[in-house]
Amino acid sequence: MAVRPVLKMGEPLLRQVAVPVQRFDAQLAALVADMSDTMRALNGAGLAAPQIGVSLRVVIFEVTSNPRYPDVSPVPYTVLVNPELTPLGDEQEDGWEGCLSVPGLRGLVPRLRRLRYRGYDVEGVPFERTVEGFHARVVQHEVDHLDGILYPQRMLDLRNFGFEDALRGQVRPMPD
Numbered sequence: 329m330a331v332r333p334v335l336k337m338g339e340p341l342l343r344q345v346a347v348p349v350q351r352f353d354a355q356l357a358a359l360v361a362d363m364s365d366t367m368r369a370l371n372g373a374g375l376a377a378p379q380i381g382v383s384l385r386v387v388i389f390e391v392t393s394n395p396r397y398p399d400v401s402p403v404p405y406t407v408l409v410n411p412e413l414t415p416l417g418d419e420q421e422d423g424w425e426g427c428l429s430v431p432g433l434r435g436l437v438p439r440l441r442r443l444r445y446r447g448y449d450v451e452g453v454p455f456e457r458t459v460e461g462f463h464a465r466v467v468q469h470e471v472d473h474l475d476g477i478l479y480p481q482r483m484l485d486l487r488n489f490g491f492e493d494a495l496r497g498q499v500r501p502m503p504d
């Protein structure tokens with residue numbers, strides 16, 4: 329459909345809690361198509377509706393053969409509407425993350441290692457998955473956007489935050 333501009337950190341909409349989706353209709357399908365076009369055009373691992381200026385609880389994500397993520401396990405293309413996350417244990421792991429709304433920067437972020445997520449697909453069909461590792465990290469990163477949280481707010485030590493070109497060789501890329 330269309331590649332949309334991505335809002336950057338500092339935009340008020342990115343600090344707001346997004347509104348639940350009420351209708352699974354053509355308008356939602358068009359939004360998801362625009363999100364997919366935008367994510368793929370920018371080589372992102374995921375995208376949340378607020379990042380393109382729409383305050384709805386919708387995220388998408390996918391990692392297949394992406395040059396930005398050469399060493400990670402594939403994550404299937406997923407449309408997740410009105411998501412709910414359930415931790416499966418307390419174990420966390422640190423990982424480097426980036427974000428299309430925080431371009432050019434990376435930071436070391438602790439995330440839950442395992443979780444279950446549930447929600448609806450673009451047609452309103454409920455589903456759930458149990459995931460771990462990179463897949464779990466991507467889901468948490470994208471769902472944070474729906475609650476007005478960007479990854480720098482999750483960082484524990486700002487010494488592990490910097491520009492990609494300055495960090496090159498020191499970090500493995502993680503979700504955008």
